[in-house]
Amino acid sequence: xxxxxxxxxxxxxxxxxxxxxxxxxxxxxxxxxxxxxxxxxxxxxxxxxxxxxxxxxxxxxxxxxxxxxxxxxxxxxxxxxxxxxxxxxxxxxxxxxxxxxxxxxxxxxxxxxxxxxxxxxxxxxxxxxxxxxxxxxxxxxxxxxxxxxxxxxxxxxxxxxxxxxxxxxxxxxxxxxxxxxxxxxxxxxxxxxxxxxxxxxxxxxxxxxxxxxxxxxxxxxxxxxxxxxxxxxxxxxxxxxxxxxxxxxxxxxxxxxxxxxxxxxxxxxxxxxxxxxxxxxxxxxxxxxxxxxxxxxxxxxxxxxxxxxxxxxxxxxxxxxxx
Ligand SMILES: Nc1ncnc2c1ncn2[C@@H]1O[C@H](COP(=O)(O)OP(=O)(O)OP(=O)(O)O)[C@@H](O)[C@H]1O
Ligand SMILES: [Mg+2]
Numbered sequence: 001x002x003x004x005x006x007x008x009x010x011x012x013x014x015x016x017x018x019x020x021x022x023x024x025x026x027x028x029x030x031x032x033x034x035x036x037x038x039x040x041x042x043x044x045x046x047x048x049x050x051x052x053x054x055x056x057x058x059x060x061x062x063x064x065x066x067x068x069x070x071x072x073x074x075x076x077x078x079x080x081x082x083x084x085x086x087x088x089x090x091x092x093x094x095x096x097x098x099x100x101x102x103x104x105x106x107x108x109x110x111x112x113x114x115x116x117x118x119x120x121x122x123x124x125x126x127x128x129x130x131x132x133x134x135x136x137x138x139x140x141x142x143x144x145x146x147x148x149x150x151x152x153x154x155x156x157x158x159x160x161x162x163x164x165x166x167x168x169x170x171x172x173x174x175x176x177x178x179x180x181x182x183x184x185x186x187x188x189x190x191x192x193x194x195x196x197x198x199x200x201x202x203x204x205x206x207x208x209x210x211x212x213x214x215x216x217x218x219x220x221x222x223x224x225x226x227x228x229x230x231x232x233x234x235x236x237x238x239x240x241x242x243x244x245x246x247x248x249x250x251x252x253x254x255x256x257x258x259x260x261x262x263x264x265x266x267x268x269x270x271x272x273x274x275x276x277x278x279x280x281x282x283x284x285x286x287x288x289x290x291x292x293x294x295x296x297x298x299x300x301x302x303x304x305x306x307x308x309x310x311x312x313x314x315x316x317x318x319x320x321x322x323x
C-alpha cells in the first residue's frame with residue numbers, strides 16, 4: 001500500500017475522532033515492546049502527522065533509542081528530559097483544579113468539563129512536558145525512579161505520580177500518540193492505558209509468554225480497551241503458540257521472526273532491515289474501529305464509578321478473614 005493510501009485510511013478511520021490515534025504497548029518484560037513500538041513509530045511517520053511518543057517505562061529504553069538517534073544524546077543528556085512524573089502542579093493548573101482536589105474527583109468529571117490536550121498544535125502543558133525530536137515527532141518521558149528519590153520515602157503510592165500521564169493519554173487529541181507502558185501487567189492494574197484507542201500486546205512466541213499475555217488481556221478487557229496482538233521472536237513451533245494463533249486470528253496484527261542480526265541493536269539504526277514487517281502492521285492497526293475521545297473518557301468515568309462502588313460496598317461489610 002502506498003503512503004497516500006495509508007493516509008486515506010487513517011483519515012477515514014478517524015474522521016469521527018478528530019484524527020487522533022492513541023496506541024499503547026503492553027506485554028511481559030523483554031518480549032519486544034520497545035522494539036515493536038519503534039518499528040511502528042517509524043512506519044507511522046509516513047502518515048506525516050504530528051506524533052508524541054510517551055515512554056512510561058522507568059528503564060527508559062524508548063527514550064534512549066529515540067534521543068540517541070534523533071538528537072545524538074548519551075546517558076547524561078537523557079537525564080535532562082522533562083519528566084511527566086514531575087508535572088503534577090502544572091497538570092492541576094492546566095485543568096484548573098483546586099490543590100485540595102483529588103484525582104478521584106477529576107476522573108469523575110464529565111467529558112465536556114475537562115480540558116483536552118492537543119498533539120498538534122501542542123497546548124502549553126504538552127509543549128512543556130515533551131522534547132522535540134524533529135518537527136513532527138516529540139518525546140514524553142517518566143524518567144528513572146532513581147531521579148525521583150522522594151518516591152522511595154513517600155507515603156503516597158508511586159503510581160500516583162503517573163496520574164498526569166494517564167490523564168494526558170485519555171485526553172490527548174489531534175495527532176498520534178504511542179505509549180510504551182513497560183513490562184508486565186502493572187500498568188494495566190492502575191489503568192495507565194485506559195484512554196488509549198487500542199492496546200497492542202506484544203507476545204513472545206513461547207508457551208510461558210502466551211500464558212502471561214492472557215493476564216494482560218483480561219485486565220484490558222475489563223477496562224474496556226480494544227486489544228490486538230503482535231507475536232514476536234517467532235522461532236520454534238510450539239503447540240501453545242499455534243493454539244493462540246487459531247484463537248486470536250484477526251486480532252494478531254503482526255508476526256515477527258526472531259532476527260539474530262538485529263538483537264540488542266537500536267531498531268532505528270537497522271530500520272531498513274525491518275521496515276517491511278511494520279508497514280502491514282500499521283494498516284492492520286488502522287483498520288481497528290477506534291473510539292472517539294468522548295468514548296475514551298467514558299471508560300475513565302466507568303472505571304471511577306466502579307471504584308466508588310467498591311469503596312462503598314467495602315464500608316458496609318464487616319471485616320472478616322473468611323469471606
Ligand atoms: N524479533 C526480534 N528478533 C531479535 N531480537 C529481538 C526481536 N525483538 C526484540 N529483540 C531483542 O530483544 C531484546 C528485548 O527487546 P525490547 O527491549 O524491545 O523488549 P521490551 O519488551 O521492551 O523489554 P522491557 O520489558 O525490558 O521493556 C532487545 O535486545 C531486542 O533487540
Ligand atoms: Mg521496553
